[in-house]
Amino acid sequence: MGFALVRGVSADIVSVMSTARERILEATEELLATKDALAISTRAICDRAKVGMPEIYRQFGDKQGLLTAVADIGFERFLAEKRRNPLTEDPVADLRTAWDSHVAFALRNPYLYRLMFTPTGEAKPGAIKEAQAILLTAVERCRDAGRLRTAPELAGQSILSANVGVCMMALSFPALFESPDISRSVRDAVIGKVTGDEREDARIGEATVLAQALVGTLTGTAPVGGAALEVLTRALRTPAGPSEP
């Protein structure tokens, strides 16, 4: 507790000669591009940030504190990247592109990603809740479009868990698990299950209506009409049948 104030409010020259705190964060991020978080020494950070060792502890209290702050910044980038993805009129497709952008981020920043999603010790980055919130709104767009089978919270948690799993395996065992096929497979499975697979729904729907119409007509209990008639006429135009190979 007790974050040091940044020299009053006169943080104008920041972009030119950034404050010590920012330089430390930046240096840590740069080192994270090549090394694992725990393999980075505080001295290396201080050298690169041109600050003395005590500065880290004055600013972040702890190495853990510094790493947690870096993880939060990582989440900020992560979420900013997701927010840049334009929303289309198909919320389910938007879920899929969000998944792909998640995977791309992980593969592009492996060490940062591990720091963000597998924190060590007690200090968890708080920004994960924000990620969850964004995912939740994306899922709720599906619900509002009538394309959700599950509770939105559960859907979001499921998607995020599976997404992280694909990334972690790709990072930990790249030789065995770094394949776009795996990502696509799991992605379509989870998203498909949660939102209801469009094509299958359509096939089930059409075929079911058709069958019901047939039964109704043959048994004389219900005449063919409405939706059943539409499907029936469409089926008649395509002699191969409503199902595709």
Next chain:
Amino acid sequence: MGFALVRGVSADIVSVMSTARERILEATEELLATKDALAISTRAICDRAKVGMPEIYRQFGDKQGLLTAVADIGFERFLAEKRRNPLTEDPVADLRTAWDSHVAFALRNPYLYRLMFTPTGEAKPGAIKEAQAILLTAVERCRDAGRLRTAPELAGQSILSANVGVCMMALSFPALFESPDISRSVRDAVIGKVTGDEREDARIGEATVLAQALVGTLTGTAPVGGAALEVLTRALRTPAGPSEP
């Protein structure tokens, strides 16, 4: 390279006064029950194992080497537990119980699990391939039962990735992600997608055959026969139609 031999072949008294190597491994596992792997000091291991510091380096060359060996032993336990699961006549249900046993293991041995599935640095435990192999045979049992839509390798990789993701999120963010619902949701999504959801397949299959028969009959291009006839008569016996609410 160059694992030290264990004092000839006279490793009989092992259970009474175990060898140094075994004591070190055992001590590390015990400490892993409460601490993270990187938070364990080699001295603490040596104290508990009643060996001197050089013994670790003589046996494993490195702290990494020791941790990798422990991870491999962890995989051994992990796989032994899976092998104990009896196989039923439903290979898909077996996949689900394997998933659940995986999650249970992770929650029971959090630090060991993290060491196994998110190794740091270059040393990866080789036993992950064994885990993959076991999962592969389980998947192939599904294929042999005609219950697989995907290539077995891809199916196995997908299931394992998603399974690890659920566990890692539960361990890293227990407050937000340690819920059996999430595990079940992702499990059924991935396994269902890979093996084909039984009920949906049935519905699609029946309805499609029925529709094709109808079209064929009405257009005169193909008479109703064989499977279509069967489905048709069954449908006629259940006026509510083959689909359920």
Next chain:
DNA sequence: TCTCCTTGTTATCAATGATTACGAGCTGTG
């Protein structure tokens, strides 16, 4: 000007991973 706060420097501590040197004790061979 004087004082307070921030920042930078140096030195230092304790813990830790890793290694060397050396000796005790057992094993197998001549």
Next chain:
DNA sequence: CACAGCTCGTAATCATTGATAACAAGGAGA
């Protein structure tokens, strides 16, 4: 039996690293 060779244990030592303490420099505001 004696000797060489190996495993194993002990102690001392190094370099690195996380973390602090002590103190000086320097600017902002009363």
